[in-house]
């Protein structure tokens with residue numbers, strides 16, 4: 049079976065890896081370079097803490113395990129080192145009583161679903177994060193949260209795929225489909241026609257546009273996010289620390305600016321302060337008022353960072369579906385077309401699980417988790433969903 | 437109602453733009469990150485010429501001083517010192533106004549205030565800083581950019597070393613050597629990397645054409661005489677290709693170069709020195725033009741670029757003019773001519789005003805001079821062969837040439853963006869201002885180009901506490 053993966057972001061890389069290692073003939077196409085789009089414009093949180101019980105949490109927990117397996121298998125390799133895997137754990141801090149009540153309920157549900165959740169008292173929080181605000185209502189520690197460097201992580205997955213025989217073609221833009229007997233048999237591209245038996249749409253926030261070009265539109269939209277980067281600092285932040293609003297922001301589809309603080313340090317010493325959520329199409333202008341809101345929220349968690357210089361800001365477009373679940377599976381309208389997209393703000397973490405589920409479905413194996421909720425023919429994907 | 441013109445940068449170009457915009461009847465806000473106006477040039481001028489050419493100093497300085505007083509004292513001019521533009525906010529598509537200008541004011545460290553301006557026209561005159569190519573040992577203490585060495589010599593009366601080599605390319609080598617001599621260093625030589633043939637051909641084989649730039653030829657002649665008096669050899673076709681030492685520079689390795697800057701084997705020579713000053717031309721400060729949405733035109737070498745302007749100094753972004761070294765490197769007089777034109781037109785002056793004819797002529801002479809300068813002092817591709825795998829390319833993040841090559845050759849890496857994020861080249865505090873063009877040149881042709889090294893949406897560092905406070909609308 050010849051599989052053509054459309055998009056060389058982290059999701060395309062993870063799919064290519066699973067499929068190539070299963071012995072399929074895989075070609076990955078990208079109009080730019082690998083991991084140069086959304087995957088290079090986000091953060092590298094691999095989180096269970098922000099996901100309530102349900103299909104996304106299951107995918108997240110499976111993905112986390114698969115990350116560890118993949119890295120253990122590659123231990124000692126320099127490309128594995130560049131993933132910068134750091135199981136540092138996450139701490140969620142509620143600064144208001146209302147926030148604390150919400151967080152408490154959320155955490156209880158997660159605990160019931162098997163997530164490790166530890167409530168921190170004031171000395172516990174101060175010991176874990178000496179610089180964090182003392183003015184908090186509730187703090188919860190999630191030891192399973194981890195972090196990667198997204199571009200290194202994507203290169204690692206794609207490298208594995210190439211080693212297993214996959215091919216990569218960059219600078220190749222997908223323009224349309226060639227169909228025969230109602231089946232997609234090739235894609236037309238800026239560099240000629242590329243034939244295959246199966247085509248996997250992994251074009252991130254552009255998946256909607258690619259699907260449209262192929263004649264089977266899906267409702268994947270861009271959701272803008274910005275991140276601030278400080279100058280390198282001595283060790284200041286030890287976990288990924290975020291405010292309890294984050295949980296609400298992830299699950300909401302509101303039009304207006306939302307921001308919640310996610311604060312973490314990187315191996316290079318910089319501190320990343322995220323992030324905003326806005327629906328502005330593909331407008332890539334960096335807005336000072338958005339950066340200002342992010343800075344304000346971060347300072348509520350870490351007031352002592354007020355003097356730290358921001359040296360860079362960047363932003364990207366999270367690929368989202370109105371019901372906030374990824375899309376993984378075959379497109380019933382166009383046999384031969386599959387989708388692996390819509391991971392919104394969690395595609396780095398969820399990439400490896402997505403690759404595994406897609407390969408299982410494609411090869412007729414029973415996926416480890418229920419893939420039904422991610423299917424293509426659900427109302428939200430086929431433009432019948434409420435945009436809430 | 438008179439137009440509201442904001443001018444960013446108060447170097448020769450920005451000051452001239454302010455004077456012309458005022459003359460055209462506009463209200464002007466002139467701002468600069470520095471404490472006083474003058475830019476790169478006049479910051480140095482008083483001392484730079486003091487020792488050798490007091491007469492010229494007096495003349496140049498007096499003219500500058502008059503211009504400065506006229507502009508800063510003008511009732512329609514607001515001068516904002518120690519004010520940085522940290523962000524330009526582009527308008528919605530179809531809105532023809534220039535971007536909003538976001539400022540921070542005051543000395544760094546004190547918790548600066550923010551404000552935001554809504555100009556009718558914007559003039560960008562942010563200048564250039566000196567460019568240095570990497571070579572083995574360039575990260576050792578004792579290796580200086582020529583500009584830094586000159587600033588130390590002039591500003592603080594500090595000689596960077598006792599035994600110094602000045603190397604690189606361009607006429608700027610000469611004033612640097614002069615100021616080092618004056619600060620008491622022994623200059624072992626001034627090395628121009630390009631062979632004499634390239635330099636002469638570039639200047640049109642008629643070096644006298646320099647005279648079209650008033651004062652330039654005399655200035656150069658003055659430096660040449662000074663070097664001769666101190667018996668400082670000026671050599672062409674030779675460069676410092678490595679610096680060595682235990683913890684700091686103890687010797688420089690020089691070599692003869694071919695026209696493409698590759699080393700003629702067997703010509704390497706070790707010269708004992710305690711400092712090396714290098715310059716390889718100038719890198720324009722392009723983050724604000726990019727943020728404003730101005731198109732760039734590629735410079736002569738990979739990874740270099742300038743702001744694209746038309747005959748009226750207009751950029752491709754509505755309401756945004758550009759002047760001075762961000763449009764091309766031709767020295768202060770050319771920057772002034774561009775500034776006059778940009779300021780006059782931004783301020784609502786008529787493009788057909790008769791007095792513009794002379795200004796345009798000077799501007800065109802400046803552009804011709806820039807072309808000759810670029811042709812006489814190109815950067816040859818051969819510098820890449822000076823590097824070893826262990827040569828540091830990005831000093832902030834200590835990324836080596838070897839690491840960069842490995843990342844570029846990784847089949848799963850593939851794009852310049854992925855290589856930069858993977859190796860951290862250019863991601864440190866200087867935000868690729870120093871290594872950006874070099875990294876772009878080293879990656880050129882090896883990886884997919886997806887990003888420009890000049891993209892810095894946060895144009896100047898801003899502290900979190902400053903950023904979190906909302907800005908005041910209008911001038912502070």
Ligand SMILES: Cc1cc2nc3c(=O)[nH]c(=O)nc-3n(C[C@H](O)[C@H](O)[C@H](O)COP(=O)(O)OP(=O)(O)OC[C@H]3O[C@@H](n4cnc5c(N)ncnc54)[C@H](O)[C@@H]3O)c2cc1C
Nearest residue numbers: 055057059079086087090091093222252273394395396397
């Ligand atoms: C600010 C921000 C913070 C984030 N933080 C996190 C986080 O902490 N943790 C996390 O897990 N996730 C995070 N994310 C989300 C994560 O970055 C994305 O979910 C993920 O990168 C999506 O990967 P992808 O491969 O689907 O898309 P992409 O990386 O965008 O890849 C899609 C590829 O398709 C290519 N393409 C598009 N159209 C065509 C075409 N017509 N022809 C050929 N190729 C085409 C593109 O060039 C691109 O390379 C964040 C995102 C943002 C914006």
Ligand SMILES: Cc1cc2nc3c(=O)[nH]c(=O)nc-3n(C[C@H](O)[C@H](O)[C@H](O)COP(=O)(O)OP(=O)(O)OC[C@H]3O[C@@H](n4cnc5c(N)ncnc54)[C@H](O)[C@@H]3O)c2cc1C
Nearest residue numbers: 445447448449469475476477520521562563760761767768
């Ligand atoms: C060390 C040195 C020596 C030189 N010697 C000579 C010489 O002898 N003869 C000669 O003809 N030329 C010389 N030059 C070149 C000359 O200085 C330039 O041609 C001239 O200064 C260019 O003028 P400009 O107005 O374009 O830019 P600049 O003079 O560089 O002025 C730009 C101004 O913009 C400000 N700025 C930039 N970004 C921002 C921001 N984001 N916010 C606020 N302000 C900002 C800077 O602070 C600066 O003051 C020298 C240059 C240097 C660096």
